[in-house]
Amino acid sequence: MDLLAFARGPALTFATAIFVAGTLWRLVGVLALPPWRDLSPAREGAPPNWLGAIETVFRKMIPHKTFLKAGMFTTVNGYVFHIGLALCVFAFAPHILFLKSLFGFSWPGLPNGFIFGVGALTAASLVAALAYRLTSPVLKLISRADDYVSWLLTFLPVVTGLAAASHIGARYEMLLALHVLSICAFLIWFPFGKLMHAFLFVFSRGATGARFRHRGAQL
Amino acid sequence: MTAKTTVSGVAFDAQGDRNDTDRRDAAMQGFVRDFARTAAIHMESCVRCGMCATACQYYVTTGDPKYTPINKLRPFEQAYHRHVGPFAPLYRLLGIKSNVSIDMLQEWEALLYDACSLCGRCTLACPMGIDISELIKEARHGMYKAGLVPDRLELMDRTTKAWGSPATPADDFSDIIREAGEENGVPVNVDLPKADYVVTTAPAELTEHTKALTDVAKILNKIGASWTYSSAGFEASNIGYINGDVELQEKMTRKMIDNAIAVGAHTLILPECGHAYGAARWEASRWYGREIPLRIIHMTEFLGEVVQSGKIKLKKIGESTSFHDPCQLVRRGGVNDAPRAVLKALGLELKELEDHGALGWCCGGGGGVVSNTRADPLRFKAFELKRKQVEDANAQHFVTACGQCRITLTLGAKHFKWDQKVESLLELVADNLQD
Ligand code: SF4
Ligand code: SF4
Numbered sequence: 001m002d003l004l005a006f007a008r009g010p011a012l013t014f015a016t017a018i019f020v021a022g023t024l025w026r027l028v029g030v031l032a033l034p035p036w037r038d039l040s041p042a043r044e045g046a047p048p049n050w051l052g053a054i055e056t057v058f059r060k061m062i063p064h065k066t067f068l069k070a071g072m073f074t075t076v077n078g079y080v081f082h083i084g085l086a087l088c089v090f091a092f093a094p095h096i097l098f099l100k101s102l103f104g105f106s107w108p109g110l111p112n113g114f115i116f117g118v119g120a121l122t123a124a125s126l127v128a129a130l131a132y133r134l135t136s137p138v139l140k141l142i143s144r145a146d147d148y149v150s151w152l153l154t155f156l157p158v159v160t161g162l163a164a165a166s167h168i169g170a171r172y173e174m175l176l177a178l179h180v181l182s183i184c185a186f187l188i189w190f191p192f193g194k195l196m197h198a199f200l201f202v203f204s205r206g207a208t209g210a211r212f213r214h215r216g217a218q219l
Numbered sequence: 220m221t222a223k224t225t226v227s228g229v230a231f232d233a234q235g236d237r238n239d240t241d242r243r244d245a246a247m248q249g250f251v252r253d254f255a256r257t258a259a260i261h262m263e264s265c266v267r268c269g270m271c272a273t274a275c276q277y278y279v280t281t282g283d284p285k286y287t288p289i290n291k292l293r294p295f296e297q298a299y300h301r302h303v304g305p306f307a308p309l310y311r312l313l314g315i316k317s318n319v320s321i322d323m324l325q326e327w328e329a330l331l332y333d334a335c336s337l338c339g340r341c342t343l344a345c346p347m348g349i350d351i352s353e354l355i356k357e358a359r360h361g362m363y364k365a366g367l368v369p370d371r372l373e374l375m376d377r378t379t380k381a382w383g384s385p386a387t388p389a390d391d392f393s394d395i396i397r398e399a400g401e402e403n404g405v406p407v408n409v410d411l412p413k414a415d416y417v418v419t420t421a422p423a424e425l426t427e428h429t430k431a432l433t434d435v436a437k438i439l440n441k442i443g444a445s446w447t448y449s450s451a452g453f454e455a456s457n458i459g460y461i462n463g464d465v466e467l468q469e470k471m472t473r474k475m476i477d478n479a480i481a482v483g484a485h486t487l488i489l490p491e492c493g494h495a496y497g498a499a500r501w502e503a504s505r506w507y508g509r510e511i512p513l514r515i516i517h518m519t520e521f522l523g524e525v526v527q528s529g530k531i532k533l534k535k536i537g538e539s540t541s542f543h544d545p546c547q548l549v550r551r552g553g554v555n556d557a558p559r560a561v562l563k564a565l566g567l568e569l570k571e572l573e574d575h576g577a578l579g580w581c582c583g584g585g586g587g588v589v590s591n592t593r594a595d596p597l598r599f600k601a602f603e604l605k606r607k608q609v610e611d612a613n614a615q616h617f618v619t620a621c622g623q624c625r626i627t628l629t630l631g632a633k634h635f636k637w638d639q640k641v642e643s644l645l646e647l648v649a650d651n652l653q654d
Contacts, residue, residue: 029305030263036255039504040511043553060348063270066578067344070273078268078346138269141284147267192306197266197347204264205348207257215501216553218577219343 004173007180015184022191027199043216056209056219057202073132077125084122085154088115088161116165123158126151146193153189156182223325230593231328234366234373239321242365246324249361249463250298258357261349262299265289271351274344276580276601277334288341288351291330294319295358328367331358333594336601337461337494338546338581352551356586359463368462369591375458376467383474384454386422392450395425396432405433406440411447417484418448419455419475421492423622431491431622434649435518441652442530452478455489456623457498461587468498469506475499476507486514488521491645493547493585493621500552517548519620522648523557526564532653535566541612542569543605543628543641544579545621558620558644565647567616572608580604582619584627602631609639620644 001009047055062068063075089095093109100106109115130151133139160182162168164175189195197204212219224230233242254262271288272278278286301307301316310316339352362368368376375385383389393409400407408414416439424431432448439446452475459467479487489495496517504511516524525531540562548554555576562569574580583601588594605628609617617639619625628641 026263026305030259031256033254033256033259033303035257036505038501039509040501056348060346063346064343064578066574067270067273071268071270071344074268074270075346133267136269137284138272138278138287139267142267142269142287142290144267194266197264200260200264201347203260207260208342208348208350211257211350211353212551212553215551217549217551218553218555219348 002173002177004177004180007177007184011181011184015187019187019190023196023199026191026196027203031203038211038214040214042214046216047213049210049214052213053206053209055213057205059209059219060201060205073128077128077132081122081125081129084118084125085158087118088122088158091115112165116162119158119162119165123155123162126155126158130155149189150193150195153182153186154195157186225322225326227326229326229329231325231367232370232373232593233325234368234370237366242367243319243321243324246294246361246365246367247298247302247319249364250295250358251302251361253357253360254299254303257350258354259299259303261351261354262296263304264347264349266347268346270344270346271341271349274340276336276338276340276583276604277597280600280603281597285330286334288335288355289349291327291335292351292354292358294323294327295354295361297323298361324362324365324367328362328369329593331355331362332369332372332587333591333597335586336546336581336583336588337497337586339551340546340578340581343550343577356460356463359461360465361463363463363465369587369593371591371593372458372462372587375587375590376462376464379454379458379467379471384422384425385456385458386425389450389453392425392448392453395429396448399429399432400436403430403433405436407433407436408447410450411482413483414445414447415484416444416446416486416488417452417479417482418446418488419490419495420448420453421456421490421495421622423492423626424490427626428622428643428646431643431645434643434645435488435521437649437652438522438525438531442525447482449478449482451481452476455495455499456492457495458587460498460502461494465506468502472498472503472506476503476511476513479513484513486516486521489515489517491518491620491622491625491643493545493552493623496552496554497547517552517554517620518645519548519554519557519561522561522644523554526561526648531648533564533566533648534651534653536616536647536651537566538568538616539570539614540567540616540618541572541609541614542575543572543582543609543617543619543624544576545619545624546579546581546585548620549579550577558618561644561648562618565651567618568614570612570614572612574608580608582621582624582627583631584623589623589627589630598627599631599634602628602635606631606635606637606639616640616642616647618642618644618647 091110092115096109160179164179297319335355341351378385396409457471500515583598625641632639
């Protein structure tokens, strides 16, 4: 078995299994904890908890102006690499084909050249995020190994993808194999570190939303 | 009680005579018992973006990264991952998350008590919606168990256990009320066996602001309400809630609610105190164990009700004012409109502070910070923010609806020799009742 076959075959299967099992384990592990039931009467006119939760998931997409002023770089750069990653994963034609082979349905992609540009911008944005983490006194203090591991395992699929798409650095098969292996590493790490925020943000915002909106407080 | 410093020179207080391991284990138990679902979700969700730092007055005014809100939770977070989180057994097996050390707990005492007013501004800044301030309050439960609380706060805790209030023995309460009534010429009710409204107090009314005791009496008398103060359940500020002493929090909650039920009240009026609102309006049922069979409202909500329903009419002052939003009442309590409606009814033109309502800055003294004298320098630093915004608003009055905020702001003004009076919304209403 060559490296590409290994990457696409057993490696990807194993990584996906860890990703699914680990993610479920972590989500169920927290969600199964008993809640503290809030028996206080809701503020008159407060939305039901589920609605307060959903409202807040969306409300938190944009920071308040006063926080935006101080956190402009974090917010804008965060948007750039999140949207960039989503486009690279879900709007790149070869990825769509691959996902179709898994799930049986597809959607239209964006031109390869455009996605390449997006990938390059995403990589640059990730480098900027790392530079900020390494220089901001606040981020230096609060960062953990998880932040750097998660960064690396997000960055690698982007750069190996760019290399594979532009055939730079090695044989195409080799580059593709490295790309797939980097994704395997990403998937394996996903449930254990902060990459999980891709799922957790809904619950985290939602819980605070339910609490605050019950009180008639704004978020 | 002994005041000490950590290796890195941070002051901490320790209560009781226990060895380090006992203290550490007690903290762990206190931390771990609080991880209900929401706390656990929030412990799992931080992406270390640092946005919360920009919301915290202690970070913004000092620039010291250790005051980043999420950093204040480090021992709590470590305890969570080692003992509660979904991968806790794995982490323990691999030795990835070490146990919290006593040094760390001592070091963090000042971050959890001196450098957090539980204002909740960080919660609004966090893109993940993590309720950091609630977690800090829960982390204090473990610190209290470990006997690692600022001495001044522990003193209030002990006083409350002995007296039923941090301000005055319950035995003296009725005399204080009657004396205030005589002094201000207002008929007062105390210890009536039955009444529709039970009025409660916070330490501010029993010490600095005794006029507030008769201001509320004046309004209740005016609307012809059946009301009373009760020596058996007057203390609403609930120092247990602030210190992390959950047993005391529960005891004080029960005492106040049981008394109101015994009196047959339909409404319990909380004083002009922010934390009383958090402890009673939103948390009482959690500690009481069931729904509370009466209405619990803040003084400001009561004022809003009587003004908006037309039960009282007010003289128009006809000047301008700015308003300090007490964090627990407005940001964490949702009472944003009532104080503004009352100011309007007083004919005061409201000049809002640059950051106001849910986004207003804390006075800097909440969460016990104002009583914890060790934190004075930090509190005065934080005060700079408020002072600037009040000066920029350039109004003739400066009003708030929390006695503790009022004391904190007045102390700040005095410290900086700033000639700014801080007025109470209740007092303005009581002084401007139309005949
Ligand atoms: S609750 Fe307020 S004082 Fe405490 S960390 Fe958050 S912003 Fe700072
Ligand atoms: S703002 Fe929220 S997610 Fe960001 S570092 Fe603070 S607590 Fe973590």
